[in-house]
Amino acid sequence: MVNGTKIGEGRVEIFHDGEWGTVCDDNFDEHTASVVCRSLGYYGGKLITSFHYQYLTIGPGTGKIWLESVSCAGDESSLEDCDHQGWGSHDCYHREDVAVAC
Known part of the structure; x- marks a missing residue:
């Protein structure tokens, strides 16, 4: 997680194929x-998401958008x-980059 205002909070970024990229908020x-x-x-x-006040500080990423329409049951590791949708397959913009608070 990147750019959070506290530990355990920030924009979700994932390392794939030797490069860091973001995750789109569709279906997240x-x-x-x-x-x-x-x-x-x-x-x-x-x-x-971009609708939450915390996102103003966290902001969108740059570079690759690696994942879109990520859907987990909750028990995955x-x-x-x-x-x-597959690595690098998306129709998102960085303003849709997802962030998480733990």
């Missing part, structure tokens, strides 16, 4: 947020194990 929910938090050693998981 609290179950998916909890997978992000657990994979980083935190508890809980609250979605922060990482976002890679969740359903998604």
Whole structure:
């Protein structure tokens, strides 16, 4: 997580194919947020999108958008194990980058 105002909060970024990139907020929910938090050693998981005041500080990312339409049941060990459209396949803009608070 990047740019959070406190520990356990920030924009979700994922390292794939040697490059960091962001995750689009399409279909991202609290179950998916909890997978992000657990994979980083935190508890809980609250979605922060561009509609939340915290997002003003966190802001959008740059570069690759790696994942869109990520959907987790909640028991997966990482976002890679969740359903998604495929690496780098998206129709998102960085203003749709998702952030999470654990």
